[in-house]
Amino acid sequence: MLQRWFIKVLFLFSLLSLATSLTYAQEQQPAAKIQGILMNADEMFRDSVNETIEMSGNIQIVYQGQHIKADKARVLLRTKRAELFGNVEIVDTKTSIKGDQIFLDYETNTGIIYNGFVQSGLVRFSGDRLEKIGDSEFLVSSADYTACTNCPSTWSFSGTSVRAEMGGYAYIKNAILRISDVPVFWFPYLVVPLKSDRQSGLLTPGFEQSDTGGFTLMQPYFWAISRSSDATITAKNYERRGLKGMLEYRYMLNDESSGTLNTAVLNDKAFGEDPRLNAFRSGSAVGAPLERWFVRYQHYYAMPDDVVARAQVNLASDLQYPKDFPFETDNYGDSAMENRISVTKNTKDTHASIDASYYVNMLQSDPRANNDDAVHRAPELRYSSTQKNIGETNFIYFWDLNYVNFSRAGNSYDDMAYTADGKTKYVKNDCNLPNWSDNPSCHRTYDGSYDSSIDLIRTGQRLDFRPALYYPFQISDGFDIVPILNYRETHYNFNVGEEQSYVRRYLRTSITSRMIFSGIYGDLITPKSTRYKHEVIPEVVYTNTPWIQQKDHPFFGTGPLNEAPYSSRDGISDGDLTSPYGLQFDYQDRIYDRNLVTFGLTNKITRKEWVGDRPEYQQIASLKLLQSYDVSQQDRSNSTREPWSDLMTILDVRLKNFQTYSIFDYFPYQGVTNISSRVRVMNDMGQFGQVGLTQQYKITPGQSVVQSSRTEDYTFAAGFVSPYINLMGQIVYDSNWQAAKFGKPVKSWAYIAQFKPPGDCWLVTLIQDQVTGGETNTRLNFEFTFDGNPKPPLQPEALDQFGF
Structure with a gap:
């Protein structure tokens, strides 16, 4: 019985073992x-015997970083070759190769691919026969090349033969550009880059259309000069203006030092017919083309021992050039073109610099007017200290020494005259007109004699020394008081007048008191939670100038010194020309805040977020109010007593989907508000809407504002983002257009349309715009992705260049 059970168990175990073995x-x-x-x-x-290996079904081969798949394969060990058939795929870290058949020399990594393609990133070559002649180099017969991800490709090049090096270039013979497989253009020979590194070659052409220039074609060429420098050379042919040569040269001197040079030259046929120019030209020159050019240069060089050299050059052949080509000079709407060079050296305790500034006066009607009346600063020397404690005490001192030479090519003073009503002061001219420069037959005149009662001194030298002493202290936690004592001594040397040497001295005291009230909100228990800090900061600053030593001098005008309407928030304007206090070199010649109390209140919210193990802080909102009271105004003998300044409000909010930066200036005695405000809302896709308002009144103390002379511009902008098209546009509406110089409700406008065909491999950008007082311009650009790296779409800030 036991033997029978043993036989049965043994039989079952054998069956189980056999089944397991078969499985x-x-x-x-x-x-x-x-x-x-x-x-x-x-x-x-x-x-x-023959040293071969035959394989079939789900073949997987791994050799020297390559992973090979195929339906059938034969490996010839003696000759180091592999014959692969059916759905063949070879993948390494750089490329992916697929084909119906591949004969591979796996030792030299060369071979032949039949009816297949090679892909690296988004770059793909396909053909009937591809010969692999190196690790990343291929010869392709009857080839197609594209960098598009879709199939069929949005664009491609086909050629009779292609030699391609992944990470290098592709050389295509008899290249045909195809858009959605439709032949568009034939090139006998084409070279395209297959790498994202800088390389020399032709860039895609661009097209423009404008009222004056007509149809315009431009062909840029990129020149990779070296690892630290390159240039873009562009031939730009205007239908009506002529051929313009353009150059942009860029260089890097070290990690922190770089420079850019932009220039262009054009023999402008259309400008030769421009009435703005011909009104100021003689009869024989009217209508003749004019050679025009511009130069813009930016340079920053960080040298050893904390020495930095800077240069800024802005020059043009004529004053109309920045208006005709606003995106070349970047000076459209400016009153002057500034040219400046400087060298600075900073140490732990001091700052030293030498500076020179040359200005081109653009407020002239004649496009080719000379620049004799522009005042330059050359040289300007500065030597100052940092704020330092006196010994171990809480006293802090600071001093600044500054020398400037103000010069110009013309006379050192301006001969001036008044209109019959005595309200308008203007430069003397042979037409006796305030706006004489608009009339080609009028010219500035000099009588050869400086009249201190009316003429303006425009050149001279100024040496300014300003030491200061601080003593900050705290009354309690969050309550700070900072008293300051300033002394200032300024020496002048003028080139005209009876008193050419002059000294001014004064003492200024101020005390600042500030309190901080704060609270923290959010999850105060979780260590890495998002929290918000709200601070309310009231501040009072009292400034007084108890002692002034300043004798009467024509340079400072004829009015009583204690009635000069200067505060630290006053700007220099055309109104200073007719003021009894005249027009000095710059703002530093004024004695401001002689007896002033300034009140400020700041609210700000700061957000603390954790990114990994690191906290990040961002001020997401602030609201600041400022207003001053001028005590000295009560002592004035004239009728202009307006002790309260404008009430300034600054709102700055920077949230993820909402942003605004707004400045409001309310003038209590005129009852008007100057506004500069922008509000933007956006979503995570990049779509946005924006509204802006710029409202400015000309404010003259003691006088009512003239409503008709106000500037009131409304800006509307929006952007739409989708998978295949990006749209953004902006329009500036002048609500006071009847009184405006150009007299049109729409002051400026622009829109940008970016078309993104399927495949993520090219962009078509259409830009149409009209700047203030300018003409309509249309630009069309094509940006192909040759290296597989898609071009990013334009950001909303691209519209800012059209807002002038």
Whole structure:
């Protein structure tokens, strides 16, 4: 009985073992590693005599970083070759190769691919026969090339033969550009880059259309001069203006130092017919083309020992050039073109600099007017200290020494005259007109004699010394008081007048008191939670000038010194020309805040967020109010007593989906508000809407504002983002257009349309705009992705360049 049970158990165990063995044999695939080649397949047979290996079914081969798949394969170990058939795929870290058949020399990594393609990133070559002649180099017959991800490709180039090096260039013979497989253009020979590194070559052409220039074609060429410098050379042909040569040269001197030079030259046929120019030209020159040019240069050089050299050059052949080509000079609407060079050196305790500034006066009607009346600063020397404690005390001192030479090519003073009503002061001219420069027959005149009662001194030298002493202290936590004592001594040397040497001295005291009230909100328990800090900061600053030593001098005008309407928030304007206090060199010649109390209140919210293990702080909102009271105004003998200044409000909010920066200036005695405000809302897709308002009144103390002379511009902007098209536009509406210089309700406008065909491989950008007082311009650009790196779309800030 026991023997019978033992036989039954043994029989069942044998059946179970056999079933397990069959199952394992069915699931197990042959695998081998021969001569460093790891092979696996459903079926594998090795012929040791001929040194071959036959494989079929789910073939996987790994050798020297390459992963090979195929339906059938033969490996010839003696000749180091592999013959691969059916759905062949070879993948390494750089490329992916697919084909119907591939004959590969796996030792030299060369071979032939039939009816397949090679892809690196988004760059792909396909053809009937591809010859792999190196690790990343291929020869392709009857080839197609594209960098598009869609199929069929949005664009492609086909050619009779292609030599391509991944990470280098592709050389295509008889290249045909195809858009959605439709032939568009033929090139006998084409070279395209297959890498994102800088390389020389032609860039895609651009097209423009304008009222004056007509149809315009431009062809840029990129020149990779060296690892630290390159240039873009552009030939730009205007239908009506002529051919313009343009250059942009860029260089890097070190990690912190760089420079850019932009220039262009054009023999402008259209400008030769321009009435703005011909009104100021003689009869024989009217209508003749004019050679025009511009130069813009920016340079920053950080040298050893904290020495920095800077240069800024802005020059043009004529004053109309920045208006005709506003995106070349970047000076459209400016009153002057500034040219400046400087060298600075900073140490732990001091700052030293030498500076020179040359200005081109653009407020002239004659486009080719000379620049004799512009005042320059050359040289300007500065030496100052940082704020330092006196010994171990809480006293802090600071001093600044500054020398400037003000010069110009013309006379050192301006001969001036008044209109019959005595309200308007203007430069003397042979037409006796305030706006004489608009009339080509009028010219500035000099009588050869300086009249101190009316003429303006425009050149001279100024040496200014300003030491200061501080003593900050705290009454309690969050309550700070900072008293300051300033002394100032200024020496002048003028080139005209009876008193050419002059000294002014004064003492200024101020005390600042500030309190901080704060609270923290949010999750105060979780260590890395998002929190918000709200601060309310009231501040009072009292400034007084108890002692002034300043004798009467024509340079400072004829009015009583204690009635000069200067505060630290007053700007220099045309009104200073007719003021009894005259027009000095710059703002530093004024004695402001002689007896002033300034009140301020700041609210701000700061957000603290954790990014990984690091906290990030961002001020997301602030509201600041400022207003001053001038005590000295009560002592004035004239009728203009307006002790309260404008009430300034600054709102700055920077949230994820909402932003605004707004400045409001309310003038209590005129009852008007100057406004500069922008509000933007956006979503995570990049779509946005924006509204802006600029409202400015001309404010003259003691006088009512003239409503008709106000500037009141409304700006509306919006942007739409989608997978295949980006749209953004902006329009500036002048609500006071009847009184405006150009007299049109729409002051300026622009829109940008970016078309993104399927495949993420090119952009078509259409820009149309009209700046204030300018003409309509249309630009069309094509940006192809040759290296597989898609071009990013334009950001909303791209509209800012059209807002002038």
